[in-house]
Amino acid sequence: MDKQIKDKIQKLIDSSPVMVFMKGTKLMPQCGFSNNVVQILNSLGIEFSTYDVLSDFEIREGIKQYSNWPTIPQVYLKGEFLGGSDILIEMYNSGELKEKIEIELAS
Amino acid sequence: MVTKSEVIKLITNNIPNSEVLVETFNGNDHLQVTVISSEFNGLSLVKQHQLVYSALKAELASEAIHALALKTQTPN
DSSP states (O other): OOHHHHHHHHHHHHTTTEEESSEEEEEEBSSSSHHHHHHHHHHHTOOOOEEEGGGGGGHHHHHHHHHTOOOOOOEEEEEEEEOHHHHOOOOOOOHHHHHHHHHHHHO | OOOOOHHHHHHHHTTEEEEEEEEEEESTTEEEEEEEGGGTTTHHHHHHHHHHHHHTHHHHHHSSOOEEEEEEEEEO
């Protein structure tokens, strides 16, 4: 992957403890999967930042290589890739998501 | 577009001992896939999903599969 794009992605991931790469914005998600993630994080009352991959094709493709994950949305917690929509839903339903995020944000 | 049986074949060929269930929603390029395999034992959910994604890499890249909702489990 192009180093410039990788650095840009790294900077975005490091810019917020909970960073979501998604299609659209928090207020106007452009895809059902991205919307799921926004709704879950909102319902847990977690502060998070988002980046709209539809606004930048290089980031949209680059983030897939970065995490070896072919789909959007992608959620990063303290720099670590946490999962996409399916994993977030599963962790949310089991209660693991809230616990994990709270522990990470407190440390 | 890929058929359900092609998806099942791709996954079972790449992940040994797997049982695959495929359903479609919103048309045929939106898939709901469940994979149960002993290969997932001890792996994080991210790693489990990465195994399935890598089996379907070409189909996801070409958007033959446009959307994929995935669930992975270990047998018990």
